[in-house]
Amino acid sequence: MDNNIKSNFRQVKTSVPSNINIVVAAKTRGVEEVRAVIEAGASIIGENYVQEANQINEVLGELAIDVKWHMIGHLQTNKVKAAVKIFDMIETLDSVKLAQEIDKRCREINKVMPVLVEINTARESQKTGIFPQECPEFIKSVSGFLNIRVMGLMTMGPQFGDPEEARKYFKEAKAVFDKIKEIDFPNVNMEYLSMGMSNTYRVAIEEGSNMIRPGTIIFGKRENE
Numbered sequence: 001m002d003n004n005i006k007s008n009f010r011q012v013k014t015s016v017p018s019n020i021n022i023v024v025a026a027k028t029r030g031v032e033e034v035r036a037v038i039e040a041g042a043s044i045i046g047e048n049y050v051q052e053a054n055q056i057n058e059v060l061g062e063l064a065i066d067v068k069w070h071m072i073g074h075l076q077t078n079k080v081k082a083a084v085k086i087f088d089m090i091e092t093l094d095s096v097k098l099a100q101e102i103d104k105r106c107r108e109i110n111k112v113m114p115v116l117v118e119i120n121t122a123r124e125s126q127k128t129g130i131f132p133q134e135c136p137e138f139i140k141s142v143s144g145f146l147n148i149r150v151m152g153l154m155t156m157g158p159q160f161g162d163p164e165e166a167r168k169y170f171k172e173a174k175a176v177f178d179k180i181k182e183i184d185f186p187n188v189n190m191e192y193l194s195m196g197m198s199n200t201y202r203v204a205i206e207e208g209s210n211m212i213r214p215g216t217i218i219f220g221k222r223e224n225e
């Protein structure tokens with residue numbers, strides 16, 4: 001099993017340009033699976049749940065310190081205190097209230113948290129995220145928090161079906177990304193556009209993604225699917 005994970009990761013890695021950041025989406029995966037992918041060279045692990053990330057970090061020990069941990073799941077304000085200790089980036093900022101809480105909890109531990117703003121491109125099929133047209137105003141309103149730093153955008157896009165159907169959503173995310181970059185808000189560095197999962201990462205890269213989040217293609221199908 002481990003050997004498959006390792007070769008699957010290496011295959012993804014060699015199939016994308018070297019500037020693409022690969023966030024290995026590890027939700028529901030066990031410690032040994034995450035260990036295998038780190039041993040194969042993964043440098044960023046994406047987790048959807050704070051508790052799961054904590055448990056895996058604890059068991060991995062030293063190995064966990066060698067990689068970056070990204071929060072890619074919806075973050076509830078009551079989990080922020082624990083989240084800011086463990087994560088190196090929060091990719092799912094979607095409300096001012098959440099920004100406020102991340103800022104507050106980071107200030108307590110003297111940390112500046114890099115965040116991505118989650119944008120809701122697929123609208124009806126997607127429940128979380130800021131609508132594209134509201135994104136500049138939203139970023140303006142969170143750019144003043146001193147203990148968070150907006151570093152780009154993240155989008156889910158539609159999750160099933162033909163990867164080609166995701167293309168227009170990725171295009172829209174890239175347009176918003178470029179627009180915000182052009183506005184050049186103080187305290188905002190538009191560096192990362194996180195989009196593309198196992199079935200869509202090729203299309204996402206074609207449309208300007210520089211951060212992909214594959215899971216299934218590396219680990220195999222999740223048990224609950």
Ligand SMILES: *Cc1c(COP(=O)(O)O)cnc(C)c1O
Nearest residue numbers: 025072197198213214215216217
């Ligand atoms: C599960 C998940 C992924 C990975 O999806 P796969 O289809 O397994 O590649 C990527 N991003 C987020 C936010 C996820 O929740």
